[in-house]
Amino acid sequence: MKFVGIIPARYASQRFPGKPLAILGGKPVIQRVYEQVKTVLDDVYVATDDDRIFKTVESFGGKAVMTSPNRKSGTDRIEEAIEKIGGDFDVVINIQGDEPFIQKSQIEELCRCFDDENTQIATLGMPFTEQQGLAALENPNSPKIVVDNNNYAMYFSRSVIPYFRNVPRENWLTAHQYLKHIGLYAYRREVLAEVTKQPQSSLEIAESLEQLRWLQNGYKIKVGLTTVETVGIDTPADLLQAEKFLQQNR
Secondary structure (H helix, E strand, O other): OOEEEEEEEOOOOOOOOOHHHOEEOOEEHHHHHHHHHHOOOOOEEEEEOOHHHHHHHHHOOOOEEEOOOOOOOHHHHHHHHHHHHOOOOOEEEEOOOOOOOOOHHHHHHHHHHHHOOOOOEEEEEEEOOOOOHHHHHHOOOOOEEEEOOOOEEEEEEOOOOOOOOOOOHHHHHHHOOOEEEEEEEEEEHHHHHHHOOOOOOHHHHHHOOOHHHHHHOOOOEEEEEOOOOOOOOOOHHHHHHHHHHHHHOO
């Protein structure tokens, strides 16, 4: 199968304007993401609506494509980008532009999901651990996944799912392997074109989780497993933590 990686990157982030160009360990964040993805995929592009990001990507030898500033989501942006890029790609991988520590093993696991011909969309889940504690499990900013026996997603939620009726809450992490959703996606090319044409669904609006639109419309989302923790960057404070993480893992 032929895979292509697309990294959506906007300049106008509300919580951290200019985030893709912020310097982390001497390099722009977007460069670190790009270089990590290139360890696995031959074809990688940054999809951006900002000329500064475009020029920065070209300056370090990367490939970039300009997209409309009116795109509502990263998924819409990668669909526009792949239309402009062309090519006979089978699967499009959407890599978050604020994940400079994405690992080779995570991308490879996502690609392996498509060994199953029934996979239309793929994403990753990571087990919560007892050491992380109940606070991490109950954090609404860490969506949870329930999967079926074939590792297809049944539901994503900001709430703790499943709810154990007859088990004390403090024992839930020992009673069940809860899965944290890792926001990395891959789509068969034709499926990406379809899902970007669909309106928001009621479940998506309720939980503010785009992937629920796809489930609600009947698409099958395969969930690969990872045990690798990464450090995403949403705020300037996160950038400081990422710098510490980088120094500790050199």
